[in-house]
Amino acid sequence: MDDTAVDLTVLGAGVVGVATAYAAARRGLSVRIVERASAPALGASFANGGQLSYAYTEAMASPSLWAKLPAVALGRDPALRLQWSLDPDFFRWGLSFLRNTGAGQFQRNTLAVLRLALESRTAMAALLDRHPLRFDHLAPGKMHLYRDAKAFAAARTMVDIKRAHGVEQHVLSASEAIAIEPALADATGLIGVIHSPTEEVGDTHRFCEELLAVLREQYGVRTDFDFDVARVEETPQGVMLTARDGQQRTSRSLVVCAGVQAVSLAKQLGVYLPLMPMKGYSLTAPPGGNAPSVSITDTDRKIVFCRLGGRMRIAGMAEVGNHRVDVDPARSKQLIAMARASLPDAARYDAIESLWAGLRPMTPESVPIIRRERGNIAFNVGHGMLGWTLAMGAGERAVALLLDQ
16 A cells, blocks of 8 residues: 555544545645545444434533433433543543533533534535435435424524524424324324424445545546554654654655544544543334335434435434444344334334444534644544534644644
8 A cells, every 4th residue: 555645534424524534635735634434424423314404413511411311311311321531531521521511501502503513504505516426315304203392392492593604494293293294193102393404414334435536537536445553653754643653654744534533543642532432323214104205303212214225214312431432232123112012113123224324423522622733633533423414624724723824
């Protein structure tokens, strides 16, 4: 493999890494992507929820979370769980998370992510105008379902705030929502729905494969897969990466887009990254007899329904602090049960094609870490549940930081 120095190395070939590589390559930089897996988007980007949620950017730490904390701490909440650890970084992250549950912090964090999401929507549109990629991309809109009056009132407040920032969202009654999406007739107990009519969907894994092919063929981007980075070093020439098998790659600059792996690499540089893995699950199945066309989020059960071409993707659950990527059969069974209870005919639950689990890198604020260190190293990590949504805008920001734009 060619070890010639390049302008920029991007560490990580998930959607954030591939988007960052594009942001650099389209500016004329020579780029190399290094990735420990054997192909792109095999981690958190492989089978996520598929929703491009540019309008819905609510931070995970919110005032409403306090009422749920006892159940979460004791493992009795099926949607959100804690994997307790004696690691000091676990408690450091947890305390910071709790400090962000105040109303003011929640609104600031939500709007900070919203700004990045809107940048990302613009960047995605510009990319697709230049390169019409095929990844089951549609704009069917999105609906958030509410069964709790207090939660629905808080959501309506956020709609008013977001409208001031140019976001289109509508507050609907259950009957108004069913008129737009008949599949919601199967959803019991609805008291209201927030409708974001311009929201998009797409298959993240296919997107990464398609964009990577364009990067190689039209921009000369190099790729090193099966390159498991063990050490990051600053040199007079820039940055050197050393793999566990001894291979080395050099570049003038580096952007780390390696999810939770970034924590240990950053420590080598004396940098603390407040990241915690948040394990999530998904299933992919044929659409059921009353499958929604609109993208759906059940806010009570914290699960999403997303039609991707001829398949239905259902994803959800959050296990904070769980570093294991294996599919837990019991948790997958819970996801299936919650999906059936939410929309019983959305998918053919008896014909599931695949079950998946992945680790989403989460910050206490739900705001990604996009920052420059030591002049020629930047981090672009911590996108949590919105990695797919934020990738394009985050890539643009990270590269602009390195170029002092």
